[in-house]
Amino acid sequence: MIKKIIFILFLTTLCGHLSAETVAYKLKGDLKPKKSEAIEVSATPLIDSKEIAKSKEQLITIVKYANNQSNDVAKKNKNRKPRPKFKGGPEEIFEKYANSVVYIDNKKDKGSGSGFIINHNGLKIITNWHVVETAKNVTICLKTKNLNRVCDTDYYTGKVVKRNKQRDLAMIEVKGLPTNLKPVTYGSYKKVKIGQTAFAIGHPDGLVWTFTNGMISQKRPDHKWRYKSSRHSANTIQIQVPINPGNSGGPLFNKDKKLIGVNTFTSEGENLNFAIAVDDLIEFINEVKQEDIESKYIQKKKKGNTWIQKKSDKNKKSGISKKYPNAKEVDLTKNGVTDTWLLDENKDGNYEKALMDFNEDGIIEAVAYDENENDNYEMIVFDDDLDGNPDRAEYDENDDGTMDVIAYDYNQDGEWDKFEELS
Numbered sequence: 001m002i003k004k005i006i007f008i009l010f011l012t013t014l015c016g017h018l019s020a021e022t023v024a025y026k027l028k029g030d031l032k033p034k035k036s037e038a039i040e041v042s043a044t045p046l047i048d049s050k051e052i053a054k055s056k057e058q059l060i061t062i063v064k065y066a067n068n069q070s071n072d073v074a075k076k077n078k079n080r081k082p083r084p085k086f087k088g089g090p091e092e093i094f095e096k097y098a099n100s101v102v103y104i105d106n107k108k109d110k111g112s113g114s115g116f117i118i119n120h121n122g123l124k125i126i127t128n129w130h131v132v133e134t135a136k137n138v139t140i141c142l143k144t145k146n147l148n149r150v151c152d153t154d155y156y157t158g159k160v161v162k163r164n165k166q167r168d169l170a171m172i173e174v175k176g177l178p179t180n181l182k183p184v185t186y187g188s189y190k191k192v193k194i195g196q197t198a199f200a201i202g203h204p205d206g207l208v209w210t211f212t213n214g215m216i217s218q219k220r221p222d223h224k225w226r227y228k229s230s231r232h233s234a235n236t237i238q239i240q241v242p243i244n245p246g247n248s249g250g251p252l253f254n255k256d257k258k259l260i261g262v263n264t265f266t267s268e269g270e271n272l273n274f275a276i277a278v279d280d281l282i283e284f285i286n287e288v289k290q291e292d293i294e295s296k297y298i299q300k301k302k303k304g305n306t307w308i309q310k311k312s313d314k315n316k317k318s319g320i321s322k323k324y325p326n327a328k329e330v331d332l333t334k335n336g337v338t339d340t341w342l343l344d345e346n347k348d349g350n351y352e353k354a355l356m357d358f359n360e361d362g363i364i365e366a367v368a369y370d371e372n373e374n375d376n377y378e379m380i381v382f383d384d385d386l387d388g389n390p391d392r393a394e395y396d397e398n399d400d401g402t403m404d405v406i407a408y409d410y411n412q413d414g415e416w417d418k419f420e421e422l423s
Contacts (some may be wrong), residue, residue: 348373
């Protein structure tokens with residue numbers, strides 16, 4: 001650095017004399033000198049020996065000053081403690097919360113996904129509804145040093161204690177979890193900004209405990225999406241964070257290591273990924289479980305007067321078919337398994353009701369009604385939480401084959417709490 005300063009000062013001194021001599025030459029004699037004169041002037045030294053000596057003395061003085069300054073700084077820093085290395089960044093997010101992310105194996109529905117630890121009356125695990133679906137119990141595996149042997153030793157049985165199919169969220173309780181697992185810290189959907197960086201931990205395509213990041217593309221309030229046999233709605237965050245099957249139910253963090261969403265689904269196209277907003281998760285955590293509400297339907301159910309007949313065993317040829325011996329069995333998916341039963345209750349040769357088993361597990365999830373028997377179902381009633389009671393209904397107002405309105409009965413008291421138009 002000192003050499004660089006000296007070199008610059010030396011050039012500055014030379015340039016100062018060069019400019020003065022050039023101006024002096026241009027002002028004396030003819031403005032257009034002859035060619036021989038130009039050669040003679042160009043060959044003349046533009047700085048004399050005295051000026052060179054003077055410049056050298058200045059340079060010597062500057063070097064001595066700079067050396068003295070360097071020595072003073074070195075003496076002052078000799079006893080100073082070194083500054084600690086900067087800590088922070090994405091690696092701290094993974095270091096802090098990787099062990100709080102779990103692998104979920106749903107043997108009943110032959111699926112898997114991610115989940116993470118929260119503190120709600122003790123340690124609980126949050127994931128997506130579509131990860132657990134109808135399973136009562138799932139296998140929970142913790143992170144191990146050898147990621148090639150996940151679920152070999154550190155695994156637990158988790159009980160699904162709460163579900164919200166509409167928001168695609170579920171809560172799992174596990175007894176005996178290590179107490180050193182860190183629950184996530186909640187952020188805020190309101191404070192999420194477009195362009196911020198977000199971070200995800202999950203198990204895409206079985207590649208366990210994968211850490212990815214990307215930009216937040218947009219916030220989508222009251223966003224609607226659907227899977228093969230279910231529809232969902234929640235406030236979501238659109239992200240460019242790479243997620244794939246297996247990431248579902250995993251945490252989405254901001255740069256401050258706070259949870260801002262639950263990674264849930266992808267749409268067709270590049271980098272069209274979505275997470276359920278943390279505010280919706282908090283509402284789900286604090287909401288009263290539907291089975292704890294003594295609704296009229298639950299009271300009827302206890303008396304044995306339910307609105308559908310559930311199949312109690314795994315034999316698809318019994319249960320529903322026995323309850324409705326005259327029903328027409330239909331295989332809509334054409335995979336060899338009956339998934340719909342058509343009923344002609346007034347025996348006029350037309351089917352005015354259909355019982356639907358979307359995931360072919362022997363349990364009816366919806367009942368469709370064709371009141372005017374024109375082969376178009378005007379209303380479909382859904383049992384989202386599979387407790388035998390209606391949760392929502394879709395209605396084709398003008399009977400044109402397209403559902404126009406959806407109604408929700410959140411507390412299952414027999415009255416619709418919310419209506420929405422379907423686009």
